[in-house]
Amino acid sequence: MARTDVQLMLDVKAGDEASFELLLHRYRTPLVNFLYRMVRNREQAEDLAQEVFLRVYRAREDYVPSAKFTTWLFRIATNLALNSVRDTRYQKLEVSIDAPVTTDAEDGDERTLDVPEKHPNIEQHLVEDARRKMIRHAIDKLPEKQRAAVLLHKYQELDYAEIAKILACSESALKSLLFRAYEALRVELAPLVAQQARNQG
Amino acid sequence: MSCERMESRILGYVDGRLKGSERLEVEKHVATCAPCRLRVEEFRAVSGLLDELPVIEPSPEFDVRVRALVAAEPVKQSWWAWLHVQPRVAFVASALLVAVLWLGYRTPQPASVPQVDDAQLMQDLPVLEDHDVLSNFEPLKELPPPVQQNDEVQNQQEAM
Numbered sequence: 001m002a003r004t005d006v007q008l009m010l011d012v013k014a015g016d017e018a019s020f021e022l023l024l025h026r027y028r029t030p031l032v033n034f035l036y037r038m039v040r041n042r043e044q045a046e047d048l049a050q051e052v053f054l055r056v057y058r059a060r061e062d063y064v065p066s067a068k069f070t071t072w073l074f075r076i077a078t079n080l081a082l083n084s085v086r087d088t089r090y091q092k093l094e095v096s097i098d099a100p101v102t103t104d105a106e107d108g109d110e111r112t113l114d115v116p117e118k119h120p121n122i123e124q125h126l127v128e129d130a131r132r133k134m135i136r137h138a139i140d141k142l143p144e145k146q147r148a149a150v151l152l153h154k155y156q157e158l159d160y161a162e163i164a165k166i167l168a169c170s171e172s173a174l175k176s177l178l179f180r181a182y183e184a185l186r187v188e189l190a191p192l193v194a195q196q197a198r199n200q201g
Numbered sequence: 202m203s204c205e206r207m208e209s210r211i212l213g214y215v216d217g218r219l220k221g222s223e224r225l226e227v228e229k230h231v232a233t234c235a236p237c238r239l240r241v242e243e244f245r246a247v248s249g250l251l252d253e254l255p256v257i258e259p260s261p262e263f264d265v266r267v268r269a270l271v272a273a274e275p276v277k278q279s280w281w282a283w284l285h286v287q288p289r290v291a292f293v294a295s296a297l298l299v300a301v302l303w304l305g306y307r308t309p310q311p312a313s314v315p316q317v318d319d320a321q322l323m324q325d326l327p328v329l330e331d332h333d334v335l336s337n338f339e340p341l342k343e344l345p346p347p348v349q350q351n352d353e354v355q356n357q358q359e360a361m
Contacts, residue, residue, distance in 0.1 A: 196246035
Protein backbone atom coordinates (compact mmCIF):
# COMPACT_ATOMS: atom_id res chain seq x y z
CA MET A 1 0.00 0.00 0.00
CA ALA A 2 1.39 3.42 -0.99
CA ARG A 3 2.41 5.64 1.88
CA THR A 4 0.56 8.92 2.28
CA ASP A 5 2.32 12.25 1.68
CA VAL A 6 2.35 12.95 5.41
CA GLN A 7 3.88 9.53 6.14
CA LEU A 8 6.54 10.11 3.50
CA MET A 9 7.34 13.53 4.94
CA LEU A 10 7.61 12.10 8.45
CA ASP A 11 10.00 9.47 7.08
CA VAL A 12 12.07 12.24 5.47
CA LYS A 13 12.12 13.93 8.87
CA ALA A 14 13.43 10.68 10.36
CA GLY A 15 16.30 10.75 7.84
CA ASP A 16 14.94 8.58 5.03
CA GLU A 17 16.21 10.21 1.82
CA ALA A 18 14.36 7.69 -0.37
CA SER A 19 11.03 9.06 0.87
CA PHE A 20 12.04 12.50 -0.35
CA GLU A 21 12.69 10.97 -3.77
CA LEU A 22 9.15 9.56 -3.75
CA LEU A 23 7.70 12.98 -2.92
CA LEU A 24 9.80 14.51 -5.68
CA HIS A 25 8.52 11.91 -8.14
CA ARG A 26 4.92 12.41 -7.00
CA TYR A 27 4.82 16.20 -7.21
CA ARG A 28 7.42 17.29 -9.76
CA THR A 29 4.97 17.38 -12.71
CA PRO A 30 2.00 19.04 -10.90
CA LEU A 31 4.32 21.65 -9.40
CA VAL A 32 6.14 22.48 -12.62
CA ASN A 33 2.80 22.76 -14.48
CA PHE A 34 1.25 24.96 -11.82
CA LEU A 35 4.29 27.24 -11.74
CA TYR A 36 4.57 27.29 -15.53
CA ARG A 37 0.97 28.43 -15.82
CA MET A 38 1.61 31.04 -13.17
CA VAL A 39 4.87 32.55 -14.44
CA ARG A 40 4.59 31.66 -18.18
CA ASN A 41 8.25 30.73 -18.49
CA ARG A 42 9.38 27.13 -18.43
CA GLU A 43 12.91 27.71 -17.15
CA GLN A 44 11.71 30.01 -14.42
CA ALA A 45 8.96 27.53 -13.49
CA GLU A 46 11.53 24.75 -13.06
CA ASP A 47 13.79 27.01 -10.99
CA LEU A 48 10.87 27.85 -8.72
CA ALA A 49 9.81 24.21 -8.45
CA GLN A 50 13.36 23.30 -7.40
CA GLU A 51 13.21 26.02 -4.78
CA VAL A 52 9.92 24.57 -3.49
CA PHE A 53 11.47 21.11 -3.07
CA LEU A 54 14.54 22.60 -1.42
CA ARG A 55 12.37 24.47 1.08
CA VAL A 56 10.42 21.31 1.82
CA TYR A 57 13.68 19.47 2.46
CA ARG A 58 15.04 22.26 4.65
CA ALA A 59 11.86 22.30 6.72
CA ARG A 60 11.87 18.52 7.32
CA GLU A 61 13.24 18.81 10.88
CA ASP A 62 10.40 21.09 11.95
CA TYR A 63 7.66 19.41 9.93
CA VAL A 64 4.45 18.84 11.87
CA PRO A 65 1.51 17.30 9.98
CA SER A 66 -0.94 19.96 11.09
CA ALA A 67 -2.40 20.40 7.58
CA LYS A 68 -2.56 18.39 4.38
CA PHE A 69 0.82 18.05 2.71
CA THR A 70 -0.50 19.47 -0.57
CA THR A 71 -1.77 22.58 1.23
CA TRP A 72 1.71 23.22 2.59
CA LEU A 73 3.44 22.36 -0.69
CA PHE A 74 1.24 24.57 -2.87
CA ARG A 75 1.31 27.36 -0.35
CA ILE A 76 5.09 27.53 -0.73
CA ALA A 77 4.73 27.29 -4.51
CA THR A 78 2.01 29.96 -4.69
CA ASN A 79 3.96 32.42 -2.57
CA LEU A 80 7.06 31.92 -4.70
CA ALA A 81 5.04 32.27 -7.90
CA LEU A 82 3.23 35.42 -6.77
CA ASN A 83 6.53 37.05 -5.77
CA SER A 84 8.11 36.04 -9.04
CA VAL A 85 5.19 37.37 -11.11
CA ARG A 86 5.32 40.70 -9.27
CA ASP A 87 9.10 40.96 -9.72
CA THR A 88 8.85 40.11 -13.42
CA ARG A 89 6.06 42.63 -13.94
CA TYR A 90 8.21 45.30 -12.33
CA GLN A 91 11.20 44.37 -14.51
CA LYS A 92 9.04 44.39 -17.66
CA LEU A 93 7.75 47.81 -16.70
CA GLU A 94 11.31 49.08 -16.41
CA VAL A 95 12.31 47.58 -19.78
CA SER A 96 9.23 48.89 -21.60
CA ILE A 97 10.19 52.49 -20.87
CA ASP A 98 13.12 52.27 -23.28
CA ALA A 99 12.40 49.28 -25.45
CA PRO A 100 8.82 48.11 -25.87
CA VAL A 101 8.59 44.34 -26.27
CA THR A 102 7.00 43.50 -29.61
CA THR A 103 7.69 39.76 -29.82
CA ASP A 104 6.04 37.28 -27.53
CA ALA A 105 8.87 35.03 -26.36
CA GLU A 106 6.58 32.99 -24.16
CA ASP A 107 4.45 31.92 -27.08
CA GLY A 108 7.58 30.66 -28.77
CA ASP A 109 8.34 28.70 -25.66
CA GLU A 110 4.85 27.22 -25.66
CA ARG A 111 5.01 26.18 -29.26
CA THR A 112 7.94 23.91 -28.55
CA LEU A 113 5.82 22.08 -25.99
CA ASP A 114 3.19 20.98 -28.47
CA VAL A 115 3.97 18.14 -30.81
CA PRO A 116 2.88 18.90 -34.38
CA GLU A 117 3.58 15.31 -35.43
CA LYS A 118 0.41 14.28 -33.64
CA HIS A 119 -1.60 16.31 -36.15
CA PRO A 120 -1.38 15.07 -39.74
CA ASN A 121 -3.42 18.06 -40.82
CA ILE A 122 -1.29 21.17 -40.41
CA GLU A 123 -4.33 23.44 -40.70
CA GLN A 124 -6.03 21.63 -37.84
CA HIS A 125 -2.86 21.94 -35.79
CA LEU A 126 -2.70 25.69 -36.41
CA VAL A 127 -6.33 26.12 -35.37
CA GLU A 128 -5.78 24.18 -32.16
CA ASP A 129 -2.57 26.10 -31.51
CA ALA A 130 -4.40 29.43 -31.88
CA ARG A 131 -7.18 28.17 -29.63
CA ARG A 132 -4.74 27.18 -26.88
CA LYS A 133 -2.97 30.48 -27.22
CA MET A 134 -6.24 32.27 -26.64
CA ILE A 135 -6.93 30.20 -23.53
CA ARG A 136 -3.44 30.84 -22.18
CA HIS A 137 -3.70 34.55 -22.78
CA ALA A 138 -7.08 34.63 -21.07
CA ILE A 139 -5.56 32.95 -18.00
CA ASP A 140 -2.56 35.30 -18.14
CA LYS A 141 -4.87 38.31 -18.08
CA LEU A 142 -6.40 37.27 -14.77
CA PRO A 143 -5.11 39.05 -11.68
CA GLU A 144 -2.46 36.85 -9.99
CA LYS A 145 -4.59 35.73 -7.09
CA GLN A 146 -7.53 34.81 -9.34
CA ARG A 147 -5.14 32.95 -11.62
CA ALA A 148 -3.68 30.99 -8.71
CA ALA A 149 -7.19 30.15 -7.48
CA VAL A 150 -8.29 28.88 -10.91
CA LEU A 151 -5.14 26.80 -11.38
CA LEU A 152 -5.34 25.23 -7.93
CA HIS A 153 -9.04 24.54 -8.33
CA LYS A 154 -9.05 23.32 -11.91
CA TYR A 155 -5.73 21.51 -12.34
CA GLN A 156 -4.70 20.46 -8.83
CA GLU A 157 -8.30 19.67 -7.88
CA LEU A 158 -7.75 20.92 -4.34
CA ASP A 159 -10.88 21.50 -2.29
CA TYR A 160 -12.08 24.96 -1.32
CA ALA A 161 -10.78 24.72 2.24
CA GLU A 162 -7.27 23.88 1.03
CA ILE A 163 -7.17 26.63 -1.60
CA ALA A 164 -8.50 29.14 0.92
CA LYS A 165 -5.63 28.24 3.29
CA ILE A 166 -3.08 28.48 0.48
CA LEU A 167 -4.32 31.93 -0.55
CA ALA A 168 -4.86 33.03 3.07
CA CYS A 169 -8.51 33.94 2.64
CA SER A 170 -11.90 32.68 3.76
CA GLU A 171 -13.82 30.04 1.82
CA SER A 172 -16.55 32.51 0.91
CA ALA A 173 -13.91 34.99 -0.33
CA LEU A 174 -12.37 32.20 -2.39
CA LYS A 175 -15.73 31.29 -3.97
CA SER A 176 -16.23 34.93 -4.88
CA LEU A 177 -12.67 35.07 -6.29
CA LEU A 178 -13.28 31.99 -8.43
CA PHE A 179 -16.64 33.29 -9.63
CA ARG A 180 -15.06 36.55 -10.77
CA ALA A 181 -12.23 34.65 -12.46
CA TYR A 182 -14.64 32.42 -14.39
CA GLU A 183 -16.70 35.45 -15.33
CA ALA A 184 -13.59 37.15 -16.72
CA LEU A 185 -12.64 33.99 -18.63
CA ARG A 186 -16.18 33.67 -19.98
CA VAL A 187 -16.03 37.20 -21.38
CA GLU A 188 -12.44 36.91 -22.66
CA LEU A 189 -13.11 33.61 -24.38
CA ALA A 190 -16.62 34.47 -25.54
CA PRO A 191 -16.26 33.11 -29.14
CA LEU A 192 -14.75 29.86 -27.91
CA VAL A 193 -17.25 29.60 -25.09
CA ALA A 194 -20.18 29.92 -27.45
CA GLN A 195 -18.70 27.28 -29.73
CA GLN A 196 -17.91 25.00 -26.80
CA ALA A 197 -21.38 25.46 -25.31
CA ARG A 198 -22.93 24.49 -28.65
CA ASN A 199 -20.73 21.37 -28.83
CA GLN A 200 -21.56 20.41 -25.26
CA GLY A 201 -25.27 21.09 -25.75
CA MET B 202 -32.67 30.12 -4.04
CA SER B 203 -31.79 33.58 -5.38
CA CYS B 204 -29.51 34.34 -8.35
CA GLU B 205 -27.06 36.00 -5.91
CA ARG B 206 -26.62 32.79 -3.95
CA MET B 207 -25.83 31.01 -7.20
CA GLU B 208 -22.55 32.92 -7.23
CA SER B 209 -21.06 30.80 -4.44
CA ARG B 210 -22.45 27.51 -5.77
CA ILE B 211 -22.30 27.62 -9.54
CA LEU B 212 -18.69 26.46 -9.82
CA GLY B 213 -19.21 23.64 -7.36
CA TYR B 214 -22.26 22.63 -9.34
CA VAL B 215 -20.36 22.71 -12.66
CA ASP B 216 -17.50 20.63 -11.22
CA GLY B 217 -19.84 18.22 -9.44
CA ARG B 218 -18.44 19.08 -5.99
CA LEU B 219 -21.73 20.12 -4.40
CA LYS B 220 -23.38 17.99 -1.75
CA GLY B 221 -26.68 16.33 -2.65
CA SER B 222 -29.00 18.86 -1.02
CA GLU B 223 -27.10 21.87 -2.43
CA ARG B 224 -27.03 20.32 -5.88
CA LEU B 225 -30.79 19.77 -5.82
CA GLU B 226 -31.30 23.37 -4.75
CA VAL B 227 -29.20 24.65 -7.68
CA GLU B 228 -30.96 22.35 -10.14
CA LYS B 229 -34.30 23.62 -8.93
CA HIS B 230 -33.22 27.24 -9.44
CA VAL B 231 -31.61 26.65 -12.83
CA ALA B 232 -34.75 24.94 -14.08
CA THR B 233 -36.72 28.15 -13.59
CA CYS B 234 -34.02 30.85 -14.22
CA ALA B 235 -32.86 31.20 -17.84
CA PRO B 236 -29.91 33.60 -17.16
CA CYS B 237 -28.48 31.27 -14.48
CA ARG B 238 -29.01 28.29 -16.77
CA LEU B 239 -27.07 30.05 -19.50
CA ARG B 240 -24.31 30.95 -17.05
CA VAL B 241 -24.01 27.33 -15.94
CA GLU B 242 -23.59 26.28 -19.58
CA GLU B 243 -20.99 28.95 -20.17
CA PHE B 244 -19.03 28.12 -17.01
CA ARG B 245 -19.09 24.50 -18.08
CA ALA B 246 -17.71 25.57 -21.45
CA VAL B 247 -14.92 27.59 -19.77
CA SER B 248 -14.05 24.58 -17.64
CA GLY B 249 -13.91 22.43 -20.80
CA LEU B 250 -11.64 24.96 -22.52
CA LEU B 251 -9.23 24.92 -19.56
CA ASP B 252 -8.98 21.14 -19.98
CA GLU B 253 -7.50 21.67 -23.45
CA LEU B 254 -4.18 23.00 -22.16
CA PRO B 255 -1.53 20.30 -22.44
CA VAL B 256 0.42 19.04 -19.46
CA ILE B 257 4.15 19.64 -19.71
CA GLU B 258 6.82 17.31 -18.35
CA PRO B 259 9.77 18.67 -16.36
CA SER B 260 13.08 18.55 -18.21
CA PRO B 261 15.31 15.48 -17.66
CA GLU B 262 17.76 17.65 -15.68
CA PHE B 263 15.10 18.70 -13.19
CA ASP B 264 15.50 15.78 -10.77
CA VAL B 265 19.30 15.95 -11.05
CA ARG B 266 19.28 19.62 -10.09
CA VAL B 267 16.95 19.05 -7.14
CA ARG B 268 19.15 16.19 -5.89
CA ALA B 269 22.25 18.38 -6.24
CA LEU B 270 20.60 21.20 -4.26
CA VAL B 271 19.56 18.79 -1.52
CA ALA B 272 23.01 17.16 -1.40
CA ALA B 273 24.62 20.60 -1.01
CA GLU B 274 22.57 21.27 2.11
CA PRO B 275 24.66 21.30 5.28
CA VAL B 276 24.00 18.36 7.58
CA LYS B 277 22.22 19.49 10.71
CA GLN B 278 23.69 18.06 13.94
CA SER B 279 21.80 17.73 17.17
CA TRP B 280 23.06 19.35 20.36
CA TRP B 281 24.59 16.13 21.68
CA ALA B 282 26.45 15.37 18.47
CA TRP B 283 29.65 16.76 19.98
CA LEU B 284 29.79 13.64 22.15
CA HIS B 285 30.53 11.56 19.07
CA VAL B 286 34.30 12.15 18.95
CA GLN B 287 36.24 10.73 16.08
CA PRO B 288 38.34 7.65 17.05
CA ARG B 289 41.64 9.33 16.10
CA VAL B 290 40.91 12.37 18.26
CA ALA B 291 39.85 10.12 21.13
CA PHE B 292 43.08 8.09 20.84
CA VAL B 293 45.32 11.20 20.86
CA ALA B 294 43.45 12.69 23.82
CA SER B 295 43.77 9.46 25.79
CA ALA B 296 47.50 9.16 25.01
CA LEU B 297 48.09 12.75 26.16
CA LEU B 298 46.24 12.10 29.41
CA VAL B 299 48.29 8.98 30.12
CA ALA B 300 51.55 10.86 29.36
CA VAL B 301 50.64 13.71 31.72
CA LEU B 302 49.77 11.28 34.52
CA TRP B 303 52.99 9.29 34.01
CA LEU B 304 55.18 12.43 34.01
CA GLY B 305 53.45 13.67 37.11
CA TYR B 306 54.18 10.42 38.89
CA ARG B 307 57.87 10.35 37.83
CA THR B 308 58.80 13.94 38.78
CA PRO B 309 60.59 14.02 42.26
CA GLN B 310 58.55 15.67 44.94
CA PRO B 311 60.16 18.80 46.57
CA ALA B 312 61.75 18.26 50.07
CA SER B 313 59.18 18.40 52.71
CA VAL B 314 59.06 21.58 54.77
CA PRO B 315 59.89 20.86 58.44
CA GLN B 316 56.84 20.87 60.52
CA VAL B 317 56.63 23.67 63.09
CA ASP B 318 55.49 22.69 66.52
CA ASP B 319 52.95 25.38 67.36
CA ALA B 320 52.99 24.63 71.13
CA GLN B 321 56.80 24.93 71.33
CA LEU B 322 56.67 28.18 69.33
CA MET B 323 54.17 29.71 71.74
CA GLN B 324 56.32 28.65 74.67
CA ASP B 325 59.45 30.32 73.19
CA LEU B 326 57.64 33.48 72.20
CA PRO B 327 58.48 35.52 75.37
CA VAL B 328 62.23 34.73 75.00
CA LEU B 329 62.14 35.85 71.38
CA GLU B 330 60.38 39.05 72.33
CA ASP B 331 63.05 39.76 75.06
CA HIS B 332 65.76 39.15 72.53
CA ASP B 333 64.13 41.54 70.12
CA VAL B 334 63.88 44.28 72.79
CA LEU B 335 67.47 43.83 74.01
CA SER B 336 68.98 43.81 70.52
CA ASN B 337 67.31 47.10 69.68
CA PHE B 338 67.85 48.80 73.07
CA GLU B 339 69.72 52.06 72.29
CA PRO B 340 71.50 52.72 75.65
CA LEU B 341 73.08 49.28 75.43
CA LYS B 342 74.67 50.16 72.07
CA GLU B 343 76.60 53.07 73.66
CA LEU B 344 78.33 50.82 76.24
CA PRO B 345 82.00 49.78 75.68
CA PRO B 346 82.56 46.27 74.34
CA PRO B 347 82.17 43.52 76.92
CA VAL B 348 85.18 42.95 79.27
CA GLN B 349 85.27 39.27 78.57
CA GLN B 350 86.18 40.03 75.01
CA ASN B 351 89.24 42.15 76.11
CA ASP B 352 90.40 39.45 78.48
CA GLU B 353 90.40 36.91 75.70
CA VAL B 354 92.61 39.20 73.52
CA GLN B 355 95.07 39.67 76.40
CA ASN B 356 95.24 35.93 77.02
CA GLN B 357 96.01 35.32 73.37
CA GLN B 358 98.84 37.94 73.42
CA GLU B 359 100.36 36.41 76.54
CA ALA B 360 100.34 32.99 75.01
CA MET B 361 102.25 34.31 72.06
